[in-house]
Amino acid sequence: MIGCSCVVCTSPDKKDKRLRSSILVQSKTTTIVVDTTPDFRYQMLRANVKHLDAVVFTHPHKDHIAGLDDIRAYNFFSHKPMEIFANALTEEALRREFIYVFSENKYPGLPKVNLNTIEAEPFVVGDIPVIPIEVYHLKMPVLGFRFGKFTYITDANRIDENERQKIKGSKVLVINALRKEEHISHFTLNESVALVQELNIPAAYFTHMSHQIGKHEEVNKILPDNLQLAWDGLTLEF
Ligand SMILES: [Zn+2]
Ligand SMILES: [Zn+2]
Ligand SMILES: [Zn+2]
Numbered sequence: 001m002i003g004c005s006c007v008v009c010t011s012p013d014k015k016d017k018r019l020r021s022s023i024l025v026q027s028k029t030t031t032i033v034v035d036t037t038p039d040f041r042y043q044m045l046r047a048n049v050k051h052l053d054a055v056v057f058t059h060p061h062k063d064h065i066a067g068l069d070d071i072r073a074y075n076f077f078s079h080k081p082m083e084i085f086a087n088a089l090t091e092e093a094l095r096r097e098f099i100y101v102f103s104e105n106k107y108p109g110l111p112k113v114n115l116n117t118i119e120a121e122p123f124v125v126g127d128i129p130v131i132p133i134e135v136y137h138l139k140m141p142v143l144g145f146r147f148g149k150f151t152y153i154t155d156a157n158r159i160d161e162n163e164r165q166k167i168k169g170s171k172v173l174v175i176n177a178l179r180k181e182e183h184i185s186h187f188t189l190n191e192s193v194a195l196v197q198e199l200n201i202p203a204a205y206f207t208h209m210s211h212q213i214g215k216h217e218e219v220n221k222i223l224p225d226n227l228q229l230a231w232d233g234l235t236l237e238f
Helices: 040-046 062-078 088-097 161-167 189-199 216-222
Strands: 023-026 031-034 054-056 082-086 113-117 123-125 128-137 140-147 150-153 172-176 203-207 227-229
Touching (some): 040 062, 082 088, 082 123, 088 113, 128 161, 172 189, 189 203, 216 227
Parallel strands (some): 031 054, 054 082, 150 172, 172 203, 203 227
Antiparallel strands (some): 140 150
């Protein structure tokens, strides 16, 4: 956090250097990013992502959409608009916050997008089937996504029973855990641990942690081996 000198913010451990939450999902032919964070440009440079087929959005909060402008580099190389998948709530925010992208008067160099409005129905990007899972961030509906045996859920603090069924059978779940203390719109570490155990998921990584959660190494020591904090650059193969 800007201006903070706590043990996490001053830690020399690379795993304590956390950018905003996002994932890259890749098959042999298709590459998707879930959310364009304010760190999107640096995240794509760091991971050396040369080609991107689509962006799938979870919800309209700024820490999940702010980086959209930088998809223009992919437009430049692919000579086509970026496929964007968002629910109506996120679409409204994208149109408002990136008004120049959607305006009639387009000038050269603007990001180009092709907006696909999604709801709870499964959809396919290239050869990757995607199952949306609707979760709640206080009162805001947020989309989690299941890709085969992998499920990604961020910014949730409530998941209803029918949506929990969609997560069951995942081999790995990535789910938000903001900190140890209660929060109005995010699961705490204990709540996320309990959820993973209740759903019987064999392995989970926590994401969207605040610096308040403590150092990566120390938090992982108190967690079971199969439930650990995620870190920037973590790669999983299925
Ligand atoms: Zn701090
Ligand atoms: Zn949020
Ligand atoms: Zn967030």
